[in-house]
Amino acid sequence: MSAETPPTLELVRPVPQRRSLSSRPTTSDRVFVSGSRLAAIATLLIMGLIGYFLTVGAWPALEQQGWQFFTEKQWLPETGQYGIAGLLEGTVLVGVIALIVAVPVSFGAALFISEYAPPALKRPLVTLVDLMAAVPAVIYAIWALIFLQAQLLSVAQWLSVHLGGALPFLTVKTPDSPSSYTSSAFIAGVAVGFVIMPTITSIMREVFSQAPVGEREGAIALGATKWGMIRAVVLPFGRAGIIGGIMLGLGRALGETIVVYALISPIFDWTTHPLESGTNTIAAHIASRYSESNGNAFAGLLAAGMVLFAFTLVINTAAGIVVSRSRSGAATEI
């Protein structure tokens, strides 16, 4: 604007009409967009339908039992006395034992692969861990039955005999007999821990390896040791990935069926002694009773399934939110 022009002239100039900024997508774009939109809707729809049919199928049992369904430990549909209190406790117990076993190993393995492994070893290890995650659970179940179970008996016995005095929940009724330990929540939990280990390792490794090179070098250049650098840069960066990986592992552990089914002997009570034979989880219970149930007994199984479905949905969603909200997880697939 030149100095001679009066500023008021600017004001009387009319504001031009806004233009449309949208453009017609090409045919290929339209086809692709509607195709992918359909696929996205389909996944939501399937999830919704599963929830819907579970609820409809479970309704007779929930109607009959009311809140008692969540407080009753026994499972006697013939007498109308059944609920998931015992199953739920067993499910959480096995899940927690699995985490206690899996998390430290996964954490160490993920750190080793992303930070310490020589390049020649790194790639095979990543592939191997991913491959382990793809091994069907039934293979883990067979391996646990023919190998792990026998190995863990002595561990369970040792724990019970040596630590039972200080920690009474580790005792069993007949500590000298190996059969006291054979089908416990502990053994099932350890086996499930092996199932979820690759998943947790994979997620943790992924976020660790994304820790920015600039910050890593910054710490090293200040004179940090490798471990100091990991503590100052990699772990804070990967914190959400660690939490998310653990939660996702827990989600898998809660739903793990065949491994638990193969190892435990079912009881319908609260498992207060995890080393002692006898426990039960929702998934294993459904698998074992599915074929022989009808009527309200079947509805009860569906109701138990619905609870598990809701439980794992909440945990996995929470894990997804934790990971994606973090700085490290923005680019991580879980």
Place this chain on the structure above:
Amino acid sequence: MTITSTADPVADAPGSPASPARKPGSLVAQDVHAWFGDHQVLSAVDLVMAAGEVTALIGPSGCGKSTFLRILNRMHELVPGAALAGQILLDGQDIYDPSLRPIESRRRVGMVFQKANPFPTMSIYDNVLAGLSLTGQKVKRRGKDNEADALVEHSLRSAGLWDEVRNRLGTPGGSLSGGQQQRLCIARSLAVRPDVLLMDEPCSALDPTSTRRVEETIRQIASEVTVVIVTHNMQQAQRVSDRCAFFLAAEGLPGHIVEQGSTSDVFERPRDERTADYVNGRFG
């Protein structure tokens, strides 16, 4: 080691800045050759970086000056396949001596990178002290002989950042602007009291105002610490450095120093034609 062992007695007086860092160190490169795998990137580099001076390393991209800089604090060896020949003497002692741990060399020879890299979720205060905690040095954070506060203030003052952040030391380092982040990185490097500070194009991502502030900072800290700076900016090299080394790598050959000397000589009376061409912007 504690801070008090090297600190000036006045450091503890309230309101006074902490003591200046110890005497700057002299760095001498003797017949340095460097490789990445089979590829040689540096050949026969001899350079004296005198104590208390600012030495600028200039030259076109790919001539090995950043590699040379990273050799000076043993960051070079972090790259897989990196190899080295020759010696780097810090106050007469070879930093590649097998008896010396790399972390000790890196603590004495600090580094500021091209891209500012503060620890983004750590507070400004903790960022400045990060080097001390990373190297296991204890510094009192509480009580009346609080050394940490004085050290943070002194480091931030030296880096020319104190006035801008004094009222928000608790906010994350990542919340600062790019130029402030770079000066925070300088403060962080100064807090461990290095003998030498290496700077790898510290202003290449900064706007002119921030660049000017960082250059002022470099001039200010030169009395405390020997500075070696890589820069592509000829004016910057002239403004901040006392001495200058011109690196060049001919096609397919490793980089080497074509000419070195006082900055005024290199820029105003270059002996080599290639130096004259480069400093006058005729290539590179």
